[in-house]
Amino acid sequence: MKLELRGITKRFGSLVANDHIDLVIEPGEIHCLLGENGAGKSTMMNLIYGLLEPDEGEIFVDDKPLKCNSPSDAMAAGIGMVHQHFMLVPVFTVAENVMLGAEPVRNGGLLDLDAARKRVRQISERFGFDVDPDAVVETLPVGVQQRVEIIKALVRDARVLILDEPTAVLTPQETDELIEIMRQLKANGTSIVFITHKLREVRAVADRITVLRLGKIVGEADPSASEAELASMMVGRSVTLAVDKEPPKTGDVVLDVQGLTVVDERDQVVVDDVSFDVRAGEVLAIAGVQGNGQTEVTEAILGLQSKATGSVRLDGKELIGRSVRQVLRSGVGFVPEDRKVDGLVGDFSVADNLVLDLHDQPPFASGPIFKPAAVQSNATERIAEFDIRTGSAATPAKTLSGGNQQKVVIARELSRPLRLLIAAQPTRGLDVGSIEFVHKRIIAERDKGTAVLIVSTELDEVNALADRVLVMYRGKVVGIVPGDTDRDVLGLMMAGVPPQEADKQAEEHPTLIEHAEALLTKQDEDQK
Amino acid sequence: MTETTTATTPATTEPESENVKALTRNWAPPIAYTVLGLFALVVFGILADSATATFGLSTRSDAIQLDPLAVPSKLTSIVLAVGCLLAAAYAFWLTGKARKQPLWLPILFGLLFVMSFLVWAVAGAAISLTGLLQGALALAVPFIFGALCGMVGERSGVINIAIDGQLLFGAFLSGVVASLAGNLWLGLIAAPIAGVMVAWLLAVFTIKYFVNQIIVGVVLNVLVYGVTNFLYGSLLAPEQDTWNSPGKFGKLEIPLLSDIPVIGPVLFNQTIIVYVMYVVVALVHVALFHTRWGLRVRAVGEHPEAADTAGIDVNSVRFRNVLIGGAIAGFGGAFFTLAQQGIFNKEMTAGAGFIALAAMIMGRWTPIGAVFAALLIGFADNLQSVLGIIGFPIPSELMAMTPYLLTILAVAGLVGKIRPPAANGVPYIKS
Numbered sequence: 001m002k003l004e005l006r007g008i009t010k011r012f013g014s015l016v017a018n019d020h021i022d023l024v025i026e027p028g029e030i031h032c033l034l035g036e037n038g039a040g041k042s043t044m045m046n047l048i049y050g051l052l053e054p055d056e057g058e059i060f061v062d063d064k065p066l067k068c069n070s071p072s073d074a075m076a077a078g079i080g081m082v083h084q085h086f087m088l089v090p091v092f093t094v095a096e097n098v099m100l101g102a103e104p105v106r107n108g109g110l111l112d113l114d115a116a117r118k119r120v121r122q123i124s125e126r127f128g129f130d131v132d133p134d135a136v137v138e139t140l141p142v143g144v145q146q147r148v149e150i151i152k153a154l155v156r157d158a159r160v161l162i163l164d165e166p167t168a169v170l171t172p173q174e175t176d177e178l179i180e181i182m183r184q185l186k187a188n189g190t191s192i193v194f195i196t197h198k199l200r201e202v203r204a205v206a207d208r209i210t211v212l213r214l215g216k217i218v219g220e221a222d223p224s225a226s227e228a229e230l231a232s233m234m235v236g237r238s239v240t241l242a243v244d245k246e247p248p249k250t251g252d253v254v255l256d257v258q259g260l261t262v263v264d265e266r267d268q269v270v271v272d273d274v275s276f277d278v279r280a281g282e283v284l285a286i287a288g289v290q291g292n293g294q295t296e297v298t299e300a301i302l303g304l305q306s307k308a309t310g311s312v313r314l315d316g317k318e319l320i321g322r323s324v325r326q327v328l329r330s331g332v333g334f335v336p337e338d339r340k341v342d343g344l345v346g347d348f349s350v351a352d353n354l355v356l357d358l359h360d361q362p363p364f365a366s367g368p369i370f371k372p373a374a375v376q377s378n379a380t381e382r383i384a385e386f387d388i389r390t391g392s393a394a395t396p397a398k399t400l401s402g403g404n405q406q407k408v409v410i411a412r413e414l415s416r417p418l419r420l421l422i423a424a425q426p427t428r429g430l431d432v433g434s435i436e437f438v439h440k441r442i443i444a445e446r447d448k449g450t451a452v453l454i455v456s457t458e459l460d461e462v463n464a465l466a467d468r469v470l471v472m473y474r475g476k477v478v479g480i481v482p483g484d485t486d487r488d489v490l491g492l493m494m495a496g497v498p499p500q501e502a503d504k505q506a507e508e509h510p511t512l513i514e515h516a517e518a519l520l521t522k523q524d525e526d527q528k
Numbered sequence: 529m530t531e532t533t534t535a536t537t538p539a540t541t542e543p544e545s546e547n548v549k550a551l552t553r554n555w556a557p558p559i560a561y562t563v564l565g566l567f568a569l570v571v572f573g574i575l576a577d578s579a580t581a582t583f584g585l586s587t588r589s590d591a592i593q594l595d596p597l598a599v600p601s602k603l604t605s606i607v608l609a610v611g612c613l614l615a616a617a618y619a620f621w622l623t624g625k626a627r628k629q630p631l632w633l634p635i636l637f638g639l640l641f642v643m644s645f646l647v648w649a650v651a652g653a654a655i656s657l658t659g660l661l662q663g664a665l666a667l668a669v670p671f672i673f674g675a676l677c678g679m680v681g682e683r684s685g686v687i688n689i690a691i692d693g694q695l696l697f698g699a700f701l702s703g704v705v706a707s708l709a710g711n712l713w714l715g716l717i718a719a720p721i722a723g724v725m726v727a728w729l730l731a732v733f734t735i736k737y738f739v740n741q742i743i744v745g746v747v748l749n750v751l752v753y754g755v756t757n758f759l760y761g762s763l764l765a766p767e768q769d770t771w772n773s774p775g776k777f778g779k780l781e782i783p784l785l786s787d788i789p790v791i792g793p794v795l796f797n798q799t800i801i802v803y804v805m806y807v808v809v810a811l812v813h814v815a816l817f818h819t820r821w822g823l824r825v826r827a828v829g830e831h832p833e834a835a836d837t838a839g840i841d842v843n844s845v846r847f848r849n850v851l852i853g854g855a856i857a858g859f860g861g862a863f864f865t866l867a868q869q870g871i872f873n874k875e876m877t878a879g880a881g882f883i884a885l886a887a888m889i890m891g892r893w894t895p896i897g898a899v900f901a902a903l904l905i906g907f908a909d910n911l912q913s914v915l916g917i918i919g920f921p922i923p924s925e926l927m928a929m930t931p932y933l934l935t936i937l938a939v940a941g942l943v944g945k946i947r948p949p950a951a952n953g954v955p956y957i958k959s
Contacts, residue, residue, distance in 0.1 A: 051837070071837045071839050072839030087838070090831070091950075092823075100827050100835065101824075101840055103820040105819075105820055109819050109821075110818050111823060152838075
């Protein structure tokens with residue numbers, strides 16, 4: 001099936017998310033859509049899938065115009081989609097999720113669960129998915145949930161399958177398995193649109209690459225293009241991701257975590273007996289696939305998790321059981337994972353956001369009296385120091401770009417003396433310039449002798465920042481390894497393989513992506 | 529698959545550590561059971577005087593006559609209270625092992641406790657058990673209809689606080705139509721229409737205009753109270769013969785089934801409205817869990833985006849469900865006028881819609897659970913009036929509080945975790 005977009009435009013208010021997009025997906029190809037967060041990739045796919053309506057332009061399926069007002073129209077036309085955030089009902093079984101919307105029935109309207117189970121098993125066996133149709137979705141690992149999503153699309157005879165950032169939640173090895181599945185589907189004649197911002201994957205799997213920047217198509221590329229070329233197309237200038245840093249000058253242990261265990265509100269264990277320490281002047285990065293307990297570790301340290309036991313000592317003082325305010329006052333800086341929800345009050349001005357945790361302290365207050373003048377002068381200083389691009393200090397924080405919002409959060413957290421800085425996903429969704437800036441400030445803070453704890457799901461960031469890397473899997477510590485550990489080893493550890501064994505396996509079986517890269521590099525050399 | 533896949537198989541899950549057990553243990557239920565059990569043992573047993581408690585098991589018209597059950601009150605209460613304490617000990621043991629509490633445990637405990645109390649309260653007197661249960665069911669009927677109404681809405685993600693208004697308007701319109709037409713059956717048809725009218729307002733404001741669901745619900749209740757009170761004062765009371773004399777349905781005895789001792793006359797000698805209720809309960813149960821409609825409704829209430837991407841129109845499912853709920857509650861409202869009173873009275877639902885909401889939550893959003901919760905509340909409610917008649921020393925106002933106290937305890941999680949539909953109360957707005 002051939003899918004074609006002609007002159008598609010979508011605006012959200014003054015923002016043009018998609019600007020006259022022309023794109024052709026040929027039958028049986030794996031077409032990569034590459035772009036930074038916010039480049040308009042997901043908007044485009046939601047337009048194809050009927051979740052949004054284009055303001056201009058048309059979509060053609062096999063040269064016939066597609067009238068696509070809802071997902072059911074798209075599905076009827078043979079378009080299937082695996083969303084970045086899975087569209088699965090957590091309390092339903094796999095079979096129930098797969099049948100939803102196209103339920104087989106018998107005896108005058110009763111659900112035919114057996115038929116649904118059979119369909120799941122058929123597809124599962126054909127592609128070697130190993131999915132139990134009666135498993136409740138919320139109990140399944142994310143990799144398996146993703147397969148359930150793919151089964152959902154295949155049950156409806158999807159001939160174009162859109163995968164929206166499918167690897168964001170996977171370990172490198174699970175990514176390999178997904179790539180294998182994509183190849184099988186392609187061999188079956190299914191076209192695949194693969195949306196991502198990760199260059200390595202693109203080069204391993206794509207037949208064609210289209211690069212999107214700021215809502216526009218900025219070019220097409222061949223999978224043999226180098227990573228640097230793709231990166232510069234994606235961000236519009238040449239980039240280096242490496243951070244200049246000196247070897248750490250470590251001091252005493254600042255943060256000492258022993259036997260930390262956290263359960264969530266459903267009594268699921270999310271952090272299981274985690275122990276580690278962070279010394280003054282070093283960066284410890286917690287690596288792992290999203291949702292393996294990293295966030296909860298940082299929240300437990302700060303006192304945001306009510307059901308936590310074990311010991312968290314800051315300079316020998318116990319933090320568990322203390323209020324968030326007490327923890328902050330004892331010298332902990334916290335950059336939360338979701339700045340829009342936990343880091344800022346969107347409707348407050350930049351100036352107010354810069355003193356959120358200090359508003360009741362001198363010089364911003366004396367007793368119950370708030371001192372706007374001090375807040376204002378503080379804002380002027382910070383805006384200059386951190387190069388926050390804002391109309392004025394009175395601008396509401398929510399109107400700033402992601403990068404500048406993050407600068408506000410970091411400026412606030414670094415504006416008081418710290419013993420420990422915790423930063424969760426400090427550069428998620430930021431443009432490259434802001435990433436460089438944030439990385440530099442974090443290293444600068446380290447060099448001032450602060451202990452730094454980073455949580456990141458991006459191995460590039462872990463490699464760039466970490467002096468030591470702690471890998472978490474399913475709430476447990478897989479191992480703590482030096483910062484310059486090989487990506488393959490980290491990847492295996494992220495899948496729960498202990499460090500020594502990961503070392504061995506990585507040597508024996510380089511991952512598909514590494515393999516593809518080696519080949520491509522060789523081709524490059526041959527061409528020269 | 530590639531060879532790498534074999535390497536990624538994670539280590540098998542180990543048994544939970546002590547840390548985890550300590551965090552996941554919930555000591556509240558066993559402690560509550562123990563306190564209540566000890567209370568029963570001391571107050572109903574040890575401190576009580578010994579007398580005989582007599583329970584009638586048959587009414588005079590029954591085909592099979594059973595002798596009244598007479599028991600020594602002190603001894604029986606003590607035995608039952610010890611039973612409570614054994615249940616508490618079992619709960620402690622389960623919690624210590626960090627195991628789940630089975631659902632039958634709170635039910636068993638509740639039964640033992642209530643029986644222990646009942647034997648103590650009836651000591652030296654006699655009550656009819658059949659009568660007690662009959663009264664309990666009669667009180668529970670509107671709660672059951674109301675709970676089903678709330679459930680159909682909330683399973684699709686719309687909170688319905690206006691159940692009371694829907695019951696009341698059903699009661700009002702059924703009474704008026706039956707009076708004017710001189711036909712009870714027409715009144716019965718008018719009742720669900722009345723419920724749908726109120727539900728339609730709720731649906732339009734909450735689903736189409738995204739107004740806060742709680743606020744619209746509260747406002748609709750007040751609106752229905754106001755409208756019915758006004759019409760009652762200006763029409764129904766002054767011209768009662770024309771407007772407010774519907775009469776009521778007689779009881780239909782089902783042959784054979786109504787001859788079953790104790791429960792036969794309770795369940796199978798009822799008005800048509802109660803028989804319809806049995807059917808509606810069964811229908812909602814089957815529809816919700818075994819049909820296409822039910823699967824879609826539950827998907828919409830749990831994860832509307834997932835339903836939307838599967839091609840289900842979320843907001844029309846919700847709209848339809850709120851109307852179906854309205855029809856159920858409106859029909860239930862007819863029970864007040866056409867089965868119980870034979871006449872419409874001001875605010876005659878007396879907050880039944882809110883109790884229904886509690887029954888729905890206690891029953892964990894399932895029809896069967898809600899029925900049991902409603903029966904329990906109805907039983908407690910009826911018990912206080914029966915005990916008032918035999919001269920029970922505790923003031924009836926205090927006794928009347930028990931159903932509400934029970935509800936708070938249940939909702940607070942003392943009988944296990946309660947998990948509402950995930951998208952309950954969250955409007956679905958497409959960008």
